[in-house]
């Protein structure tokens with residue numbers, strides 16, 4: 411007898427080339443059968459008119475902080491509400507300092523699963539490097555490599571770098587760390603050194619790390635790096651170099667034409683208006699300066715007084731974001747990040763927005779392509795036992811109504827959950843049904 415059967419939905423499982431009306435049987439937390447027959451089950455849910463997908467896997471996200479032994483479910487809860495069952499977090503160089511402590515506070519207490527990367531900047535700080543603009547000495551680098559090795563042993567799936575945020579990182583330092591990642595078979599993800607017209611050198615530097623070490627590369631949130639007139643050239647350059655040199659490169663991107671980062675970040679160091687042109691298109695999400703920045707004086711004052719405040723910069727070209735998201739190398743990554751519950755709508759809306767717009771409304775991608783970019787591609791890349799409805803696999807499942815699926819989160823109200831997500835299962839247990847969150851404790855660190 412099955413524990414649960416999801417009947418009559420359009421099952422879409424790109425990893426197994428399945429796209430047909432089937433019943434999905436679940437037993438002991440795993441997929442037991444995909445069948446056109448009906449088997450007895452303790453519970454059944456009719457999914458007619460709905461798409462039954464593997465739970466979405468977010469290729470690039472951030473994690474809620476561990477504070478005093480506790481993790482507030484903020485990013486993770488917004489993920490669950492849009493059908494994401496696994497987040498790849500620890501991105502842009504910033505990850506938990508103590509993986510075992512983070513796992514202990516996470517397992518069985520959070521709404522979705524998480525895979526973590528080690529963070530280059532986090533490890534730099536742990537090993538005593540305080541100055542983001544300065545290179546590290548040999549002894550510090552040796553300690554960093556040792557720390558990274560320990561974190562990879564503790565379960566990190568690779569390493570993230572926030573090169574933009576830590577300009578003192580040299581090619582030598584990055585290659586030494588990348589070589590450790592390569593030994594463990596992990597992924598090296600990077601928010602590269604520059605954006606807009608700086609992107610060409612930044613991509614070349616990142617590819618050079620792959621060339622020298624053979625590590626698998628992941629270019630983070632390419633929309634916010636190259637959607638200023640450079641995207642076509644960058645994508646074709648990556649394709650050409652990867653083909654010619656055997657480099658293993660993937661990309662992630664979120665479906666918005668505005669980026670989000672703290673106002674104190676190096677992104678806004680001297681000369682940033684050469685790249686983004688107009689300070690009045692930058693919006694603060696928090697505090698007394700909340701809203702669009704009227705002029706440079708206010709920008710500089712806010713940056714001095716509250717470097718931690720998040721900004722939304724409405725400066726990217728949407729057609730270039732489309733180009734990135736429809737490219738075969740690209741997977742969906744929300745880049746969800748929040749401060750005091752405020753931030754960019756991508757944390758609550760990226761997945762619904764991507765599928766609704768790119769697959770169902772504008773038909774830029776097939777259903778199979780859209781679901782692959784939101785499930786198996788990231789799972790495969792990061793070595794996770796998720797992203798497919800194969801028999802015997804963990805029953806993380808998302809059921810949605812393709813006619814109703816729509817993101818509701820906006821820049822004014824970034825926390826609103828999407829419409830159209832009918833059912834989310836983690837390990838065969840119902841976490842969300844008809845918009846109502848039933849369980850928030852099913853997640854674990856993968």
Ligand SMILES: [Zn+2]
Nearest residue numbers: 502601630631
């Ligand atoms: Zn980043």
